Amino acid sequence: MSSAPGSYYVPNPSAWPIIGSIGLFTLLLGFMLFLNEGAAGTWLMIVGAGIVALMMFGWFGTVISESEGGLYNDHVDMSFRMSMLWFIFSEVMFFAAFFGALFYTRTLAVPWLADTDLLWPNYEGGWPTAGPKGPLPIDADTAVSDPAAQFSTIGPWGIPVLNTFLLLASSVTVTIAHHALKHNARGNLILWLGVTLVLGFVFLYFQAVEYSHAYGELGLTLGTGVYGATFFMLTGFHGLHVTIGAIMLTVVWLRCLRGHFKPENHFAFEASAWYWHFVDTVWVGLFVFVYVF
Amino acid sequence: MATAEAAHHDEHHGHPTGILRWITTTNHKDIGTLYLCFSLTMFLVGGLMALVIRAELFQPGLQVVDPHFFNQMTTMHALVMIFGAVMPGFVGFANWMIPMMIGAPDMALPRLNNWSFWILPFAFTMLLASLFTAGGGPASGWTLYAPLSIQGGMSVDMTIFAIHMMGVSSILGAINVIVTIFNMRAPGMALMKLPLFVWTWLITAFLLIAVMPVLAGAVTMLLTDRHFDTAFFNPAGGGDPVMFQHIFWFFGHPEVYILILPAFGIISEIIPTFSRKPLFGYTTMVLATAGIAFLSFIVWAHHMFTVGMPLAGELFFMYSTMLIAVPTGVKVFNWVSTMWRGSLTFETPMLFALAVVFLFTIGGFSGLMLAITPADFQYHDTYFVVAHFHYVLFSGSVMAMMGGAYYWLPKWTGHMYDERLGKIHFWTNTIFFNITFFPQHFLGLAGMPRRIPDYALQFTEFNVISSMGAFGLGLSQLIFVYVVIKCVRGGKKASDKVWDQPRGLEWTVPSPAPHHTFDTPPKIA
Amino acid sequence: MLCSRIRTTAIAGLSAAAFGLMADVAVAAWEVNLQPPVSPIGRDILELHNLIMLICLIIFLVVFSVMFYSLYAHRKSKGHEASQFSHSTKAEVVWTIIPFLILVGMAIPSTATLIKMEDTSKADLTVKITGYQWKWQYEYPEHGVSFYSNLSTPRAQIEGIEPKGENYLLEVDNPLVIPTNKKVRFLLTANDVIHAWWIPQFGTKKDAIPGYINEMWTLVEKPGTYRGQCAELCGKDHGFMPIVVEAKAPEEFEAWLETEKQRQAKQTADLNRDWSKDELLAHGEKVYVNCVACHGAAGKGLPEAFPAIAGSPVATGPIAEHVSLVMNGKSGTAMQAFKNQLSDLDIAAVVTYQRNALGNSTGDVVQPSQVNSIR
């Protein structure tokens, strides 16, 4: 298993992939049973998630030790970089589906429904809307008295705009940390990466506050027609991705504490940073199209 | 440039053997073999389901299965064939051939490669198991249109999760292909020197990464509509069932090119070899492939002409769809020109390639007819469509894979396959294929809808013919299975070059190809 | 136009080229082309179809004559040496541009036809069509007439116990009736899942989508009975959801409309009187055709998918719950709300029937007025 210059590292057979498949299968099977009121579902889900986590630890652990062991050369590094970029592209397309749903309903479906007097005689359309049978929208950020009849949306200029600044700032701080790493300024690296993490977690905390506000006072839930559906699916999947990105950065931060990474070789750091920028960009799209307009 | 002990570790370390070898392997050839075996198995499973369909349609009236089960068979047949037989089949070819063709030691991300494969058996366990749940398997057609799919039982959830898993598998596999092609080429292997098979796969992989996530999004919305009270496809909540179709076909149309582009690649390898002539118009072939891929993103609603789109939308999608005939035509013409004034021989791979060009074009022309919106109002959801897509899918994708299998089997196994049996397989396959599917054009025109378990009496004759053809077609596949097994087991030793004057790096290495083909990058002329 | 000539040529060419043995295309069972159209749009489509078919056939013959000539003439076994040319910009430009021009030629008549098809303005009559699992409802909003249309082929024919009739699977109890030579506009929608309403001879097909209204039109020139089928997978009995249209001369249509109005008026009167148990059972058995598809003729259902009526806790439990289930359905399952499809009488009758037949014998009698009070 040499890594002589110019040769490409081909890893030995590995059991992590099959463990990952078993974990994924168990997780999804459990979820499926859970949705269909099977008792075993919850337990299977936990077991499955555990196996997947184990796989992640094991697999990434192997990769890290191979990397720190100097088995990878620039050529391998390049493969990793390219794959991360293409992976992020696939994530972009995943969000595109939900943004597409938002644009489609707003610009086409809802106006059509509003025009269909034969079936929905009193429906006015407009946005936000929960559809002809759903509760009626009232002004943003006003608490509703009867969630069956009314709902309210989250206006952009409260927490959402604050969250925008948090994420944008975190993109800056992660870049500062990257520069520090390139100049081998370990103290600054750890500091700025730590700040990034804090910003990320504060963002998530605010999102949680928003959600409970929405469910508790505004009568805005997943079930609030297409508005609720697109709102929660978009922000929810975004939040999930922030969480994943934050976990990735946390791992990277811990590795920095241990003295991993070199100024010229730090793929894991860069990959996480790219992912973070991506999550950030999605948020800007969300802010503009979900909250502001 | 390389010091070559790099990849030679395999022999020295205690590597798992037996079944564990296959489960843990990181070798592109092993993984390629796994994919191909999986694909063949799924082809037989999906084919058996097709035979259930054809058995029920053999005569008017309900004889073999009840309508609910019939719908499950239609749905499963398509899902198994598309996601289980054709897509993994092509990934198998990619795994075997791409590193060999570009002069690389392996795929760029070997462990990930293993995972891409090993997700699939679990995904299909999930999918096929749904047939045995209470209320049976998914029965809403492979297109899973809401709100019909919202009515289904837990089998629909299993299908959704199976699709999620297949999506992960495809995306990871596609990333691997792209990175391998971009990053692992031997020095001197410029992009415009890549064999066409590699080019078509590069573009296919791009399509996969672009659209599989969209499918995942679509079925996720289905899932939340089913269980979490969202209203994406529910008009009462302001949603639209047709939106599901838009998202599905935004995936679905590029998907059909995912299913055909690698086939074009294989054909473009076979025809020059047996014409003893270079491929005609290499550059335009590459451009045409890219053109098809680009157009595939802007034509999706041609599956939805009858949903009541505004006129402008219908016109746009009609024109854009028709345009695809231009780059596809370029390909057909280039293949014919490759043969022109060559020195042709007709071994089994070449026979398959010729049949693909001929029969795919029939399917392409019926596709063009479907693209004509006013006429599609008549064709839509009839057997004319069924005939169209079997001509492109079976006599396009599947037969190209068979041709490719005959073409490269000697390189994979080191043995020649049985040429006589190969030819018999070719002729029975091709004749029965046409008996099965050609009459379906007439059925569709005469007005027989698709996805029905029973039909009016005027459709009887052609259905009888089609069903008889299907059983013959099924039997002829047994020959194929036999030939492959026989070739793997032994046979005349194949030379390195195998064919008379093949082009490409894969013919410069021994047959069977060594475990890691190119430890040292080859010199590219 | 030259189109009829094209049609003949196309049919001849196609059958000769592809199915040499089928020279005799006259027999209906061996029909290889679209059904004979009876509306202007249907005719346009047929001409378009024939034209494009012919163009494709010609290109096909040209391309593959070249290929087969090459296969024949440039064989190695004949000693043909391979030349090594590998491109020709001129040729490639030519075979990019020519197909493009051909496509433009096809697009022009297609666009013209499409524009005509989509113009639903200035209709003489409007019919609203609603798809249900698995039947159609037809309403004439301008005349206050509406009714349902169910498959009328007996189960026994489907199961092969009786010989199949001429219009097997393409026959209904109440066909849609429209006048000839009038522009009829259809408004399509659905109650549960997507269906599609299609009569091949009219050249009309459009999806009926729940929550939305689609429009299309036709003008039938010849009186007669025209048959089609639901053309979008809509669940178990998608294949058993035929469409039958009777086109009548305008005077006959008016007459039919009058009788239909009177029939429906009488029905309303029936709702207000009390019905005897036998009357209800007799009527209930008829209404039960709405339920057979799922619950089976003998009320046995289909295990795991559709519950049996025989011994059903609902059909033997409290009457009010039974009635309300039939009226409101159960969301998320195939059990639909029959409130708007069935009259009070129908519901009373079918509930009475389910409680006293199909293996149940509760002895309960449910009156239309009772149903009305729950409604």
Ligand code: HEA
């Ligand atoms: C491998 C898969 C594959 C491929 C390659 C294609 C290729 C094409 N398909 Fe097909 N299609 C399917 C798989 C595929 N299709 C499937 C699975 C469905 C049904 C899905 C479902 O509903 O379940 C479908 C359905 C489908 C529809 C919807 C029908 C309906 O439901 O009403 C349409 C409509 O436009 C269409 C069009 C086309 C066109 C224009 C092409 C073109 O790419 C064809 C181009 C090729 C040629 C035209 C021939 C060669 C060209 C020449 C020789 C040049 C000269 C030609 C001219 C100038 C005319 N297809």
Ligand code: HEA
């Ligand atoms: C790559 C894709 C692919 C392939 C290869 C096939 C292959 C075949 N298909 Fe499939 N088909 C689809 C994709 C494909 N199909 C899709 C996408 C649909 C649409 C589904 C939908 O509407 O949702 C469809 C729908 C479809 C229908 C319409 C169903 C309906 O509308 O209700 C029919 C009907 O004839 C059919 C038939 C066949 C047949 C006879 C084969 C044959 O080629 C199969 C040949 C193979 C075998 C038969 C198996 C091999 C042999 C054995 C296992 C040995 C045992 C055999 C004997 C003893 C005889 N297919």
Ligand code: CUA
């Ligand atoms: Cu209604 Cu199919």
Ligand SMILES: [Cu+2]
């Ligand atoms: Cu398409």
